[in-house]
Amino acid sequence: MVNILKKFKPEKKELIHILHSVQEAQGYISPEAISEISKYLNISEGEVYGVLTFYNAFTLEPKGKHTITVCMGTACHVRGAASVLDEFSRRLNILPGRTTEDKYFTLETVNCVGACALGPIAITDGHYHGHVSTRDVKKIIDDVSKEEGKKKKE
Amino acid sequence: MKKVDPEKLEKLRAQITASREKEKTCITICGGTGCHAYGCEEIAEIFKNEIKKQKLGDKIDIRVTGCHGFCERGPIVVIQPEGIFYQRVRKEDIQEIISKTAVGKEVIPRLLYKDPQKGVRIEKEREVPFYKKQKRIIFGRNGFIDPTDIKDYIALDGYKAVSKALFEMRPEEIISEVKKSGLRGRGGGGFPTGKKWEICREKDSSVKYIVCNADEGDPGAYMDRSLLEGNPHSIIEGMIIGAYAIGAGKGYIYVRLEYPLAVKNVTLAIEKAREYGFLGESILGSDFDFDISVFKGAGAFVSGEETSLMASIEGRRAFPRQRPPYPADKGLWGKPTNINNVETWANVPLIVEKGAQWYSRIGTETSKGTKIFSLVGKINNTGLVEVPMGMTLREIIYDIGGGIKDGKKFKAVQTGGPSGGCLPADMLDQPIDFDTLTRAGSIMGSGGMIVMDEDNCMVDVARYFLKFTQEESCGKCVPCRIGTKEMVEILTRITEGKGEIGDIKKLKDLAETVKNASLCGLGQTAPNPVLTTLRYFMDEYIEHIEEKKCSALSCKELIVYYIEPEKCVGCLLCKKNCPVNAISGERKQVHVIDQDICIKCGACLDVCPPKVSAISKYTGKDKEKILEQHNRKKTKK
Numbered sequence: 001m002v003n004i005l006k007k008f009k010p011e012k013k014e015l016i017h018i019l020h021s022v023q024e025a026q027g028y029i030s031p032e033a034i035s036e037i038s039k040y041l042n043i044s045e046g047e048v049y050g051v052l053t054f055y056n057a058f059t060l061e062p063k064g065k066h067t068i069t070v071c072m073g074t075a076c077h078v079r080g081a082a083s084v085l086d087e088f089s090r091r092l093n094i095l096p097g098r099t100t101e102d103k104y105f106t107l108e109t110v111n112c113v114g115a116c117a118l119g120p121i122a123i124t125d126g127h128y129h130g131h132v133s134t135r136d137v138k139k140i141i142d143d144v145s146k147e148e149g150k151k152k153k154e
Numbered sequence: 155m156k157k158v159d160p161e162k163l164e165k166l167r168a169q170i171t172a173s174r175e176k177e178k179t180c181i182t183i184c185g186g187t188g189c190h191a192y193g194c195e196e197i198a199e200i201f202k203n204e205i206k207k208q209k210l211g212d213k214i215d216i217r218v219t220g221c222h223g224f225c226e227r228g229p230i231v232v233i234q235p236e237g238i239f240y241q242r243v244r245k246e247d248i249q250e251i252i253s254k255t256a257v258g259k260e261v262i263p264r265l266l267y268k269d270p271q272k273g274v275r276i277e278k279e280r281e282v283p284f285y286k287k288q289k290r291i292i293f294g295r296n297g298f299i300d301p302t303d304i305k306d307y308i309a310l311d312g313y314k315a316v317s318k319a320l321f322e323m324r325p326e327e328i329i330s331e332v333k334k335s336g337l338r339g340r341g342g343g344g345f346p347t348g349k350k351w352e353i354c355r356e357k358d359s360s361v362k363y364i365v366c367n368a369d370e371g372d373p374g375a376y377m378d379r380s381l382l383e384g385n386p387h388s389i390i391e392g393m394i395i396g397a398y399a400i401g402a403g404k405g406y407i408y409v410r411l412e413y414p415l416a417v418k419n420v421t422l423a424i425e426k427a428r429e430y431g432f433l434g435e436s437i438l439g440s441d442f443d444f445d446i447s448v449f450k451g452a453g454a455f456v457s458g459e460e461t462s463l464m465a466s467i468e469g470r471r472a473f474p475r476q477r478p479p480y481p482a483d484k485g486l487w488g489k490p491t492n493i494n495n496v497e498t499w500a501n502v503p504l505i506v507e508k509g510a511q512w513y514s515r516i517g518t519e520t521s522k523g524t525k526i527f528s529l530v531g532k533i534n535n536t537g538l539v540e541v542p543m544g545m546t547l548r549e550i551i552y553d554i555g556g557g558i559k560d561g562k563k564f565k566a567v568q569t570g571g572p573s574g575g576c577l578p579a580d581m582l583d584q585p586i587d588f589d590t591l592t593r594a595g596s597i598m599g600s601g602g603m604i605v606m607d608e609d610n611c612m613v614d615v616a617r618y619f620l621k622f623t624q625e626e627s628c629g630k631c632v633p634c635r636i637g638t639k640e641m642v643e644i645l646t647r648i649t650e651g652k653g654e655i656g657d658i659k660k661l662k663d664l665a666e667t668v669k670n671a672s673l674c675g676l677g678q679t680a681p682n683p684v685l686t687t688l689r690y691f692m693d694e695y696i697e698h699i700e701e702k703k704c705s706a707l708s709c710k711e712l713i714v715y716y717i718e719p720e721k722c723v724g725c726l727l728c729k730k731n732c733p734v735n736a737i738s739g740e741r742k743q744v745h746v747i748d749q750d751i752c753i754k755c756g757a758c759l760d761v762c763p764p765k766v767s768a769i770s771k772y773t774g775k776d777k778e779k780i781l782e783q784h785n786r787k788k789t790k791k
Contacts, residue, residue, distance in 0.1 A: 011469075012468075012469045013467070013468055013469040014469060015469040015470075016449075016450075016452055016466065016469055017450075019452070020450060020452065050471060051469070051470065051471050054454060054471040054472065054628075055452035055453050055454050055472075056411075056452070056453030056454060057411050057451075057452040057453040058452065072373070073373035073374050074373045074374035074530075074531070074568065074571070074602065074604045074618070074619075075373070075374045075530035075531050075536075075604055077373075077615075077618050078531045078532060078604060078606055078610050078615070079531070079532070080756070083755055083756055086753075086755065087733065087755055087757075090733065090753075090755075091733070110412060111371065111373050111412075111455065111622065111626075112371075112372070112373035112374060112375075112376070112412070113187070113412060114187055114188075114370075114375075114376030114379050114380075114412075114413070114528075115187050115188045115190075115191045115225070115376075116188075116225070116374055116376065116528060116530035116531075116536060117188050117225035117226045117228070117530065117536035117537060118188065118191050118192070118225075119530070121191070128190070128191035130191055130192070133757075133760050134733075134755045134756055134757045134760060135731055135757045135760050135761055138733075
């Protein structure tokens with residue numbers, strides 16, 4: 001935490017930059033981090049909390065090991081993204097925005113990734129899957145686990 | 155020291171051009187986000203390795219460029235100088251492209267684009283119908299530039315306009331030129347850019363800021379991202395000129411978080427521009443100082459609104475505030491600030507370099523220049539298209555876009571994102587500019603153009619947009635916070651078959667209130683999708699409410715999936731793929747869906763072989779009949 005804060009001037013305008021760095025390094029913004037940031041910038045914890053909960057980029061809970069993001073942009077919507085999201089939600093047994101109990105998967109939505117030609121789109125750990133239909137969902141989920149198995153073997 | 159002045163810049167340009175043989179073969183690989191998703195990175199890597207391995211480096215250049223626009227056909231590879239256009243290139247094609255086309259100058263027909271109407275294969279990029287009708291003055295250079303190499307931009311007359319502006323023009327002259335050009339803001343509002351600059355210039359303050367709004371939040375619009383990713387220097391150049399004209403010393407580029415590649419490329423471009431003396435102190439040896447920082451957004455749609463955006467840069471929640479005072483009076487940290495959209499900034503160097511007269515010849519009476527649209531949805535040629543203002547929707551959708559996917563019928567086109575509206579088929583011959591779109595109840599917005607066909611339900615589309623704005627509403631003002639929520643509830647109820655006839659009036663009243671009473675642009679425009687669908691597609695609302703019917707067969711609660719007994723061949727495919735085991739039936743026997751279990755996911759319809767196509771969707775009275783039949787059978791059992 002100290003190392004992250006050191007990189008920024010203790011000015012309030014740095015708050016969002018600091019939150020980005022903490023989120024990236026720790027995967028979420030912990031209560032301890034909120035307290036450290038508030039002391040460093042000399043603002044209240046409430047103010048840090050207010051800003052971080054306003055923006056989608058920051059989370060108060062650690063994310064799962066793997067993130068599945070379903071694009072809900074208009075181009076994806078008109079091509080059936082809602083059904084795709086439903087199917088991910090059903091198969092993982094979690095609502096969008098939540099993490100499975102075993103902390104393995106987080107299911108997220110995004111309002112548009114701008115790769116509209118490929119819609120509907122699902123992104124697993126930064127890897128894009130285009131033209132996804134409900135029947136592809138099982139394979140996409142399975143492949144994430146398989147990929148990890150492969151990496152472990154290597 | 156790399157720092158240049160106007161003279162050294164021209165020398166450098168001459169050097170770069172001289173070192174590049176015009177006739178040398180160059181394999182350009184599109185590196186836009188669309189092509190990235192198709193795996194262009196790996197393809198580029200293999201190309202590079204192969205060229206190295208075969209020691210062809212002195213004969214062939216490789217360049218990973220910005221987005222070419224024709225995202226539907228990615229990964230795209232264009233062989234220059236001939237301009238041979240290869241689409242949907244796979245790893246397996248690389249060897250052949252190098253040996254046959256790059257070395258042997260022989261075209262590989264299989265990889266060419268085939269005109270679906272005429273059935274002929276087209277060799278050159280510029281002859282592909284998708285590109286033919288476009289006028290790519292802003293976006294066209296993307297295909298020739300490696301965004302990470304400033305020399306590519308300089309070679310194409312880059313930073314010439316800055317040189318001209320700083321040394322041959324006074325700030326007032328620049329503003330007058332931009333005013334004369336007729337350039338209007340490309341972010342949505344369409345406010346005259348020169349006028350905006352003038353207002354900010356006239357403010358008495360020693361500190362002024364300029365901002366590039368790259369918080370492109372409209373779903374389905376990605377032209378700003380492609381410009382930032384593909385040609386970041388053109389935006390930086392526009393900002394330098396604007397800052398000089400206005401008298402600003404510091405600029406910010408506020409980029410949307412979801413665009414990591416844009417953040418990376420524009421950050422690198424700023425560093426390079428500093429190295430060459432285009433940014434920093436004494437730009438090009440003049441007495442003008444200006445620098446730019448990149449601000450990474452944090453995922454809030456409302457931060458695209460200018461007062462919210464400024465709050466966000468200041469490190470606060472992106473809450474909008476009342477205007478006036480406008481940013482030109484009280485902007486960032488209370489100082490005069492001028493905010494323009496990415497595409498607007500990218501237009502500026504062209505106007506300065508080629509003159510207002512040249513620029514104003516393009517477009518219509520009140521809307522000058524070109525506009526980049528992202529043509530997406532149910533269209534054959536998905537991608538980014540740049541056309542002169544005033545082109546008709548029909549030309550854009552049919553001539554450039556190649557018409558509707560799978561031979562379906564056009565229903566509507568949605569422009570302007572969540573702030574815009576849906577336009578029906580009888581608007582297809584309208585020339586597209588700021589004013590016709592506004593008159594039609596929509597807006598130009600940032601340029602999203604989402605095409606919908608007969609399978610899209612317009613009530614559902616209205617619900618989709620309202621749900622979007624409701625979730626993104628910051629909650630500061632009541633009309634937007636409560637009004638959008640109420641509208642979503644009514645629209646959801648209608649799509650679920652629980653609508654009442656009074657709902658339409660309620661929707662209209664709410665829409666008017668939210669439009670008139672909201673604090674910022676987000677709320678003031680949020681009702682547009684509802685108002686336009688009510689205006690052009692009222693019959694769909696009535697059908698949903700009175701007959702509990704969705705003719706587009708899209709609203710889940712209003713349809714059933716049904717296996718046609720006379721068509722079903724009993725192949726077990728749908729049964730195996732049903733995620734909830736709602737389908738019963740043995741091999742070679744007719745399958746049946748248990749309507750009580752079915753979750754209407756549509757997996758069965760997806761897997762039923764097209765030759766068989768035994769699965770249908772029914773709505774309204776037909777749906778009721780099927781359910782009755784189903785219930786009868788169940789009680790018998």
